[in-house]
Structures are given as C-alpha cells and as structure tokens.
Amino acid sequence: MTDDQAAVTEANARFYHAFEALDLAAMDAVWAHTGDVKCVHPGWPLLIGWDAVRESWQAIFANTEEMRFTLSDVRVVVHGDLGWVTCTENILSDVRGRVAVTAILATNLFAHVAGHWRLIHHHASHVLAPGEVSEA
Amino acid sequence: MTDDQAAVTEANARFYHAFEALDLAAMDAVWAHTGDVKCVHPGWPLLIGWDAVRESWQAIFANTEEMRFTLSDVRVVVHGDLGWVTCTENILSDVRGRVAVTAILATNLFAHVAGHWRLIHHHASHVLAPGEVSEA
Numbered sequence: 001m002t003d004d005q006a007a008v009t010e011a012n013a014r015f016y017h018a019f020e021a022l023d024l025a026a027m028d029a030v031w032a033h034t035g036d037v038k039c040v041h042p043g044w045p046l047l048i049g050w051d052a053v054r055e056s057w058q059a060i061f062a063n064t065e066e067m068r069f070t071l072s073d074v075r076v077v078v079h080g081d082l083g084w085v086t087c088t089e090n091i092l093s094d095v096r097g098r099v100a101v102t103a104i105l106a107t108n109l110f111a112h113v114a115g116h117w118r119l120i121h122h123h124a125s126h127v128l129a130p131g132e133v134s135e136a
Numbered sequence: 137m138t139d140d141q142a143a144v145t146e147a148n149a150r151f152y153h154a155f156e157a158l159d160l161a162a163m164d165a166v167w168a169h170t171g172d173v174k175c176v177h178p179g180w181p182l183l184i185g186w187d188a189v190r191e192s193w194q195a196i197f198a199n200t201e202e203m204r205f206t207l208s209d210v211r212v213v214v215h216g217d218l219g220w221v222t223c224t225e226n227i228l229s230d231v232r233g234r235v236a237v238t239a240i241l242a243t244n245l246f247a248h249v250a251g252h253w254r255l256i257h258h259h260a261s262h263v264l265a266p267g268e269v270s271e272a
Contacts, residue, residue, distance in 0.1 A: 036213060038222055040241055043264035046209065046222055073182065077172060082218050084245065084257065086174055086182055105176055107243055107259045109220065121220065123243045125261030128179035 005076045008083035008110050011117035012076070015108065016069045016089070022061040028054070032111060032118035040123040042104055066094040081112035089124065103127040141212045144219035144246050147253035148212070151244065152205045152225070158197040164190070168247060168254035176259040178240055202230040217248035225260065239263040 001009070011030070018026035031037060031050060039053040040046055041060070047053050070090040077084055089104040109121035137145070147166070154162035167173060167186060175189040176182055177196070183189050210223040225240040245257035 036211075038211075040243070040261065043262065045263050046224075046241055048211070075174075075184070079218060079247070080216055082215060086257075088182070105182055105259075107176070107257065109245075111215070121243065123241075123259050123261070125176065125259070126179065127181050 001076075002078065004078040004083065004112075008076050008078055008085060008117050009074065011083075011110050011119065012074065012085045012087070012108055013071075015119055015122075016071060020067050020069055022064055022067060024054070024058060024061060027057050030119050032113060032120045034120070037120045038123075039121070040125070042124050042126050064093065064095055065097070066092075068092040083110045083112070083117060084108065085110070088127070137212075138214065140214040140219065140248075144212050144214055144221060144253050145210065147219075147246050147255065148210065148221045148223065148244055149207075151255055151258075152207060156203050156205055158200055158203060160190070160194060160197060163193050166255050168249060168256045170256070173256045174259075175257070176261070178260050178262050200229065200231055201233070202228075204228040219246045219248070219253060220244065221246070224263070 015030045018030050031053065033050040035049045037050050037053055038046060038048055039056060041056060047056055072088045072090060074085060074087040085108045087106055089106055091102045091104060093100050104124050105127050106122065106124040108119060110117040111120045151166045154166050167189065169186040171185045173186050173189055174182060174184055175192060177192060183192055206226040208224045208226060210221060212219060212221050221244040223242055225242055227238045227240060229236050240260050241263050242260040244255060246253040247256045
C-alpha cells in the first residue's frame with residue numbers, strides 16, 4: 001500500500017468513525033465544503049452541495065440512537081489527487097428502538113485539497129439478497 | 137461546459153446506448169479492460185475486474201428483452217484525467233414479459249486513457265419512494 005493509499009484509507013476510516021460517533025463536527029472535518037460535493041444515502045435521491053449533505057447528516061444523527069460499522073472488502077485506488085474507496089458497510093443500527101444488521105455497499109471519492117484528503121462524493125446502496133436482485 | 141466535460145458526457149451517453157442496444161461489443165468499447173474496474177448493479181454485490189463486469193453485462197443482456205433509458209439530472213465533473221458523472225436512469229424495461237419503470241441513481245467514473253474516456257467504475261442503485269427510505 002502506498003502512502004497515498006494509506007492516507008485515503010485513513011480518511012475513509014475517519015468518515016465511518018464520525019458516522020458511528022454521530023458527531024457532526026467530525027463529519028464537517030471529513031468532507032470538502034463545496035457546492036459540488038454529492039451524497040447518496042441508501043434509497044435516497046442525490047444530494048448536491050455541502051449544505052444539503054450536512055443537513056442530511058444532521059437529520060440522520062438526530063434520528064439514530066446507535067450506529068456500529070464493521071467495514072469489509074475495503075479497496076482503495078489513488079490516481080493523482082483523487083482517490084476512491086469501495087467497501088461494504090456491515091451496519092448494526094438502533095433506529096428508534098429497532099435494531100438491524102444491514103450490508104451496504106459504498107463508493108467514496110476523496111480529493112486531496114490543501115494537504116488533506118476530503119470526501120467529495122459518497123454513494124451508498126443496499127446489497128439485496130439473491131432473490132431480491134433485479135437485472136437493472 | 138468544457139471540452140473535457142463534453143467528452144465525458146459523450147462517453148456516458150455511449151454507455152447507456154450500449155446498454156439500450158444490449159450490445160456487448162459496444163459495452164466492450166465503453167469500459168477500460170483492467171483488473172481494477174468495478175461495477176455495482178442495483179442491489180448486486182460489488183463486481184471487480186473487467187472479466188467479472190463483462191460477464192455481468194452478458195448475463196443482463198441475455199435476460200433482457202428491451203431496455204429504454206431517459207437520463208435526467210446528468211452532472212459531470214472533470215478533474216485532470218478523471219471525470220465522474222451522476223445521473224438518474226429513468227428505465228423502461230421488459231424483462232421476461234414484465235414491463236417496469238424504475239428510477240436508478242448512478243455514479244459513473246471515467247478515466248482518460250490513450251485519448252479515450254473509459255468507464256472504470258459504475259455504481260447504480262434504486263431511488264426508493266419516501267416511505268421506503270431508511271436513514272442508513
């Protein structure tokens with residue numbers, strides 16, 4: 001693993017730690033704060049721009065009692081000052097008293113800005129059981 | 137729109153034309169043929185490497201009678217020799233006689249390789265109706 005790959009892996013881990021901690025200030029530090037960052041929560045429509053993305057985290061954190069991730073299949077590619085990660089988020093959540101374990105597949109795109117790797121694009125989606133899968 | 141953005145927009149359109157045409161040779165021409173290309177069809181687990189990705193298209197094409205896309209909200213960002221597109225795939229499909237209209241959200245990442253923009257990462261997921269949406 002190169003230094004850049006390690007740095008992107010760390011930035012990706014910080015994202016999930018901020019999510020687990022339900023900590024908006026930590027989430028602020030993970031993302032680039034620009035008008036063209038984008039975020040797709042599982043099943044949600046596309047959110048565009050840091051203001052909309054931040055609001056979504058605020059809403060998610062306000063409605064979540066507990067969030068625990070185990071990441072698996074973390075794969076990192078770095079190309080110049082962009083890096084992207086794919087990983088499976090194995091989630092244990094407690095939303096309003098309902099505990100659930102879910103597998104979510106995420107694509108996370110990071111940009112190297114002013115010495116830091118910042119998240120600029122997060123696309124997360126449910127992995128369905130074989131019977132539920134559609135071809136397109 | 138810059139020349140690069142136009143070229144990435146075109147490459148993205150070629151991807152959906154290949155999909156509509158159920159044309160594996162056209163799909164071959166869209167993608168980079170490397171071991172680290174990745175593809176997430178809606179609800180599917182992650183596919184890694186061109187061989188696995190190509191096989192998935194072959195299987196999808198073999199099981200699809202007709203596929204019609206209307207793309208909306210196409211947004212293109214280019215940064216050096218990488219470009220990424222988000223778009224909504226409004227799909228009319230006929231899979232084994234079952235016609236359906238579906239909204240899919242896609243993130244498509246392209247790399248500029250030897251004068252051509254090639255798809256290296258496709259992540260597509262269903263947009264659910266508000267009642268079906270989960271927070272994580």
